[in-house]
Amino acid sequence: MNTVDYDRALYYTHRSEWDNLLILMVRTKDDFLSKNIEHFLHSYNFSKDYRVIERHLNQLLRYIDHAVNRSIADHDLSEVSHGYLV
Numbered sequence: 001m002n003t004v005d006y007d008r009a010l011y012y013t014h015r016s017e018w019d020n021l022l023i024l025m026v027r028t029k030d031d032f033l034s035k036n037i038e039h040f041l042h043s044y045n046f047s048k049d050y051r052v053i054e055r056h057l058n059q060l061l062r063y064i065d066h067a068v069n070r071s072i073a074d075h076d077l078s079e080v081s082h083g084y085l086v
Contacts, residue, residue: 003064003067003068003071005028005029005030005033006033006064006067006068006071008020008024009024009033009037009064010061010064012024013040013057013060013061018041018044020051020081021037021041022037022041024037025037025038025041030067031069032063033063033067036056036059036060036063038068039056039059039060040056040057040059040060042052042056043056044056044057045053062063
């Protein structure tokens with residue numbers, strides 16, 4: 001799996017580039033990433049409760065971490081199945 005979308009989501013979140021994060025939400029093929037971005041941006045724009053915004057941000061960051069780690073694990077397994085290691 002290509003991790004570029006996750007890297008971009010992390011970068012845009014860190015830099016507070018909400019317009020680019022919105023574009024990524026629409027263009028990504030990962031539905032879970034898209035939904036997490038949507039929930040975060042909605043809470044950031046409309047919620048008055050900082051705890052809700054923080055919860056959605058943490059969910060987005062946890063999902064990015066999970067997806068990247070899963071991608072790395074899948075990559076390692078495919079190399080082992082081909083009979084070589086990096």
